Amino acid sequence: MTATLATITYVYAVTTSEPDSGQGHTPPSGGIDGASVRALPVGPLTAVVSSLPRDHFSEAALKDSLNDLGRLEAVARGHHTVVSDMAAHRPVLPLRLATIYDDDERVRQMVRGRAREFLSALDRFAGRAEWGVKVFTDDTPAPADEGDRAAPAPSRPTTPGGGGAGRAYLRRRIQRREARERAWERASDLSTQLVDRLDQLAEARRRHRAQDNQLSGARGGNVLNAAFLVSEENTRAFAAEVERWSRAEPGVRVELTGPWVPYSFVPDCLDERTAHGSASTVDR
Amino acid sequence: MTEPMAWPGAPSRVAGTQSQSTGANLADILERVLDKGVVIAGDIKINLLDIELLTIKLRLLVASVDKAKEMGIDWWEHDPTLSSGARRGDLAEENERLRDRIRALEAGERPTLAPSGRTEAERDGPSAPRSGAVAETEEDAR
Incomplete structure (x- = not known):
């Protein structure tokens, strides 16, 4: 295994790479814990990401922190703010809280692999809320x-x-x-x-x-x-x-x-919970 | 087409429809960012069941849910103050309690009134910590 970085890449959302229709692109001011928010272009799509410290976003650390209501609220509001700021300018496909990759390249691989599904979902969301x-x-x-x-x-x-x-x-x-x-x-x-x-x-x-x-x-x-x-x-x-x-x-x-x-309204085909029949789909 | 729509982070207000004011409420945000949105297994795996458990925890705002679940206590699933779907069940439960009591009376027992207002026969029932008691106390307090 290659040496792991001190940071992970947290993905907030996937959006289109086209120039903004409106007043020019203003990137969201701050992400989770005030981290800077970056655009990671992958062909026609752009992943919206932040680099965050790995030791705070490991599996074990997340299990603890997400079970702390105060910390959960901070992470959830940070995530939501970035997603809704992005949506001011373009259709946005929000990812679930805490979708985390080892590095930027792993995010690019993921976006490439799902480009067709992402584009069709984004098309469906254009002009709708x-x-x-x-x-x-x-x-x-x-x-x-x-x-x-x-x-x-x-x-x-x-x-x-x-x-x-x-x-x-x-x-x-x-x-x-x-x-x-x-x-x-x-x-x-x-x-x-x-x-x-x-x-x-x-x-x-x-x-x-x-x-x-x-x-x-x-x-x-x-x-x-x-x-x-x-x-x-x-x-x-x-x-x-x-x-x-x-x-x-x-x-x-x-x-x-x-x-x-x-x-x-994220399409079911994009939802791995549906594909795997996980317990979380029950009672919905 | 109407004019371009703004997408603020906070909920907008439509006159007369919203009693709460500023900022999106945490429950509204959590039910979306935790439960909805695209789910893709990243490199860091987070157990969805942990999150599910977390949402139950949030409903309760207590720290010992894991323990309670281990012990098979799941009364919040049926508690009308915590889960609205169970509200109908509340009445059914009360009926059941009353039927139990009638049976006890017909069998010639004399249930004595416990300090809490419930009868000994009820307290000694097989499914001891009943949700109804909790719910009633809270509702009556209002």
Whole structure:
């Protein structure tokens, strides 16, 4: 084996080598840990890379660091920033976090070997962006809604014949549970209709796992978490449609995020997880 | 064609649709950079299962998940506060608990009320650390 370098080559993304359509190419200011970001041309394609210290990005080191939430966040945000900065000027094919090669030449070999797949995927992404749409139940109950359904407000005294504080407590608990169930059902119904409408404006859709509030910082239950691939032409209509539905139902919240680089729409043929039938494809 | 679109790193805001403000939220970024994007086996191999485990860990934000998994504890998979898919299961679980209790009552046992508000019969049930208890406590606290 040849002597190993002190650095590894970290690949953020693959993009086209054509000159920029717009204002000239400004390379992303900083990559992971502030490392400089380089363009590695390979024929019609360009790999976007950084050299990073091997001892921080070995298998063992990564296993530790990626399991540390603070460190993971730094690496993930660094990766994401480079990918989205690049996408300001050209279609970009984002690679998964921590795609790492021994040196630049190994990256060139990889890009050469997959050039045809990369080019066709980049072509598909041109002029399109990913938008995230989430639907939440709002935990703060809407007063109008409580009235509609004739459920007593929490402050109202217990009904006659209730029989003591214990029973009143149980009744309140049941009411709270039922209110949550109803909110969940309304949010689910709205999600179904919303997805139907958005499908007509989008070119593709992927469903993500519902998010945990502790990580997202969001309030309420995450009923829908979906990503849509939307063309520039349809972007305004898409956003307007989401906004319209965000006012449709009290107690249900709709959120739009984006534009994202189309991470969620990388073709399956490029995904080695699909080819190998790995466990990670389960529940997607 | 509309005007050229900007691609900022942070999510843009559409009036009235977003309660969160600045910066893309970490969950949104992680579900993309960890889970999506082109997966190519580089020279440094990272076990996808490690990453999968990591995402479970993130849902919990606790350090001892490996240990918990070794012990066969996987209640978070069914916990409605952690996984929305399990929310339906919550009710089913409560029904099951109530049925157990009815059976116990019909069999002539007198379940005594434990300090926690749950009965001894339930606490001594075969599948001891039940997810429902955790979920209920958290939900009631709201």
